[in-house]
Amino acid sequence: MTRQYEPAQPHEPTFADDQAMLRRWRLILGRYAESELPTAQQDREIDQALGYLYDRQYTSRGHRHGTGTRPAKTGGGSQGSAPTAVSWLHATREFFPQSTFERMERDAITTYGMDDLLANPDTVESLPADPALAATLLRMRGKLNPETAQGLRILIRKVVEDILERLKPKFATSLTGSRQRFRRSFHASSKNLDWRKTIAVNLKNVDPNTGRMLIDDVRFVSRQRRQNLNWDVIVLVDQSGSMAQSLLHASVSAAIMSGLAGVNVSLLLFDTSIVDMTHLAHDPVEVLMTSQLGGGTDIARALAYAEQRVTQPSRTVIALISDFDEGGPVASLISTTRRLAESGVTMLGLAALEDNGTPWYNESVAGRLAGAGMDIAAMTPDRFAEWLGEVMA
Template structure:
């Protein structure tokens, strides 16, 4: 290659392992800093694969030796050199893929980490082995991330559960959710512009929403095995939002091979997430039997199973519990995922068997789950 810009870019992509063929002498000061910051993390993976870096140039002027950085200094470099989205990606690689658990064991380092959902998942998985000082920092980070999720999700959930549109009542609240396009077209037909072939609307119509009272019990039964961590986070947030609705009682139960009733903490997603214990097996049957005992008004109860449906306990008992609740006219919903991206990772065969017992099964994002709930309790 003769293009200096292409050489520099390939040098940054390949890192110190390309030093012999693509020396870093042509890098600018900012590029050297970026090279060092990335090498600090990704060289660990390359060495784990058996590759060895050329040590001849280390220790001299302009050395890119990663030992010059500490975790805290490295995080500061990332924030200074890269956009926020890149920092979050590299930070996630460090924690999840490359084993830099020292990032999670120092309160000062935790303060420097960029709060986001991926970090939250790592912290929840790590909290059980954290010392008290670090655990308190984990709680602080958890609250920041959860508050951000609630802030974004609450308006969509409340809109979905606010009631069906009432087209006979006009609304002073003007938004796309209350925009009545049919009435707007009808009221502006006289403004047809033949030249533009368009209606020039000078009056916009908006409809109100019929508020409904919801004398319902919603039981969220959440699989807390490691594979369902994203779903557990969003289930905790959804429980807190649903708890704030009038005339709705929320029961929150998390399980693996043990069952923990967190209904009293359902209003506080941070407390819920600090209470969950990830890992272990999966005993859906026992969890469903426990939740069956919480049902007092079957026709006014929605049972939501959030799981990958990979039953490690008794399948016949699980299916029998589903049949009993369905026969009692409990509304049964199964969510194979409850995360923003709704990745469909679940046992489809088992989900089909549950569907055969009267459970409706879907893979939904949280806002679509709220719409589903709204349709059920309309």
């Protein structure tokens, strides 16, 4: 027997639904809808915070601010004082969810020119260590007021320190540590648990009645530093305009590697010219503050320059970080890549990452580079550390 279902009855809007809809429209339309959709008292400060930022879209076109209501007949006013950038920032953090606040904060600095946020040390200290915001500011650094330079440096340092904290253990373990297995250890810890080996050696201890495994032999791994580690790592970073996020992570990765014994790091930034930043490789903040994002791309020239620095091909890694959007003759790039690969140099090509972490690169050029002997991948910086560890094992 087929069951019959009654169609759902349409929902009749309630008074609360109507009020919620009117509130949303009032916040969307702004103060100019005040005469028809008065602001509720609890939304007045939210409305002011939104207007303080997004009214700049109109004032930039020459429009004057209005109140949205007929002018009062008396000279006095009852409106609150206009917010400063700092008080606006604190109010916005209180009124909106974190994701919305961070979006408005980014719009304020990058779209609406509120450089005074970066000029205030207290404000900068309160900003999150957001790589996307840092990358955006690096791209537009030349357009910021000189007074904001110190604030930008503080923000960049916060982001760098946050990335360092996350990546340094990965690079240290991948490049200078090797695994040695043993049964028991006085230094056993959960992070060193070798769960695959533990399961394998205890399979015979399964209770036939319950199916549970009884663990009486726990295996761990220990870390032992590699001996005679001696590698040259040449990091080539494309500094065209789309590469800000990748440059940020590459400079931190180079700084970490420059502090590891037995790893000699060269850091080269390029567009159509080449800037040797090896002397600053230990200081990613200074690298980022002196880099010049923008311009064209000549990968072949940069790769040929790196070739001149190779002294021991079999123990040299060239890590090219780029969108592979070559501006010069691709044939020259392929020829240099093939020559380096045939000499024994390990060639790694890392695709550019957008601000949201999505890889973007010229697949045609990347495919030809792969055919010439360069390993191509799109990966996060922590995976890059593991990749380096694998090729330098």
